[in-house]
Amino acid sequence: MNAVETRARAAKATGRKLLVPYVTGGVTENWTDLLRAAVDAGADAIEIGLPFSDPTLDGPVVQQSSHQALSRGATTRQILDDVSRLGLPVPLIAFTYANLVLHGGADQFCAALADAGVGGLIVPDLPVDEMEPVATAAADTKLDLVLLASPATTPHRRTEIAKRSRGFIYAVSVMATTGEQSQLGQAGQQLVTSLRQATDLPVVLGFGISGPRQAAEACGYADGVAVGSALMRRVLDGAGAAELGDFLGEFRTALDRTTR
Amino acid sequence: MDQLLRTGHQPDPVDSRRPSGLGRFGEYGGRFVPESLVPACEEVERAFAEAWGDPLFRAELNHLLAVYVGRPTPLTPTARLSAELGVNLWLKREDLTHTGSHKINNVLGQALLARRMGKRRLIAETGAGQHGVATATAGALLGMPTTVLMGEKDTERQQLNVFRMKMLGAEVIPVTSGSRTLKDACSEALRHWVTSVDDAYYCLGSAMGPHPYPWMVRQFQRVIGEEARAQCAADLVSGTPDYVVACVGGGSNAAGTFAGFVDTPARLIGVEAAGGAAISAGTTGVLHGFRSKVLQDEHGQISEAHSIAAGLDYPGVGPEHAYLAESGRATYVTVDDVEVLAATHRLARTEGILCALESAHAVAWVIRAAGDGTIPPGSTVMLTLSGRGDKDMATLMELS
């Protein structure tokens, strides 16, 4: 078992809910400070967005943050360089699109992630049917390739995704792009419930989580939450590491309260 | 897939090489979309396979193509230009279709499919606006509300088509992300589709995108090639042309044209814009749901393409073309904006045909290749004139 899954399963075993913030790599000059702040605030793993010019699953906020990072000259190599010097005590998970993964070959890409100390990979436009070369490369380099399931996913595909996902399963709560939602719908809960029948892997709910209260509500049925747009909106508005840490701290508190 | 091959027209070599399931042409194609869209793509694939094999569906489509679109379109000989060039140039006149380009063939097919699937509205992306106009037209014809996503830059360049879409009752949403052109409209259309798969059908504008679109769009466009082939058999002394030429943006008119000739000895030539030459200057990548040749930088970020013809400045190309290029069955060449303008003027002055700037790419290559002997004198050339130039008059006025 690799780092992400070890951590996720350990948390699940003790009843601790997973807090998985998303930060766009290179979004600001001191972007790695945001990672440290997230760790200090109680993140269990961190998704690091490797920005791509043509994202097909990101809403306006994450798109904007990627655009900002690319305009600042961010590259995958530079972001991984930055990350490799941090030595953070939680697993990092790269979040990026298929073209960046396959560009120089999945083997090379996964090796570069592993060298930088990254423990997992999420590729939203690489469905289970297309994952083969990347899954092999990830397994060879001890990366957990986390798969997404959506409310539209058919039972047959759900079983396949549950079987092939590593680390945890990323349950997409709504039929939408990334972004904050005013309310959590029924779809996410139903999805998590049906995934549970197919696997004992931890299930993390993402998309639309905009505040601590919603996160706690989601953790009434999920093993954790991924939070992206709510954080990046604040960063785009100028929030620094301290502010972000405070905000994430509220999530931690809310999640810990659901457990006990 | 065998079943699909049996129900459709004669299987062509490209079809029979397409493996089942994942929709690949060699290593190109596939379905690189968010999980939320996979079931929707599967639904479209199933529905299309069934519809394409249903004589009633085909009959309704063919009826509309005849009485609404104006098919068959003529194969026009060019007397004066042919004499000047020393080759026999024939034009397949997609510019004479209703709405003025080949895009309508595909759109009517997809709109009928959408209705058959019980979808209530259409969404589409557009660059030059021809696909948007075609979709707005089909939406009006079938009573389906239509939303068109268009790069903000393109809405400025193609104001006439924006106005046409609005006249037809469509909602046009300018896309302000990224380079604000066709590639961003495509990304936005996929994002838009994620939020509306229940009631909306994504009517994709070229032989690209996730499986089954490249295959389906080619099947809807193969009417161009099949008609042209029969017309060549009737009108040409040789029966088959020596060269079959079409411009390539996403590649739908070329794919449809080539499909009619792929099993003949004709040389297939796809003409790309020099600034948007995914096959000639691109590398293998994944964009908008499919793997093909794309323009990208050393880091894998997608580059912006540039062409005087808005319909050709797309940084990717349909997967079947990447495959036809790699297998050597078709050849892809480029022409630049200057040649395109000269070709537009020359065709207008010699034949009285003002073609779309996209189509003029194909004309420009024939002029060059006849001039330098690449096309031997006396050869017969069948060229698909994909559309008419009305939409480009503002651009041409600015430049002259």
Ligand SMILES: Cc1ncc(COP(=O)(O)O)c(C=O)c1O
């Ligand atoms: C008149 C015309 N020809 C050609 C094209 C290029 O598209 P494709 O390569 O898909 O046929 C377009 C696209 O907008 C067009 O409007």
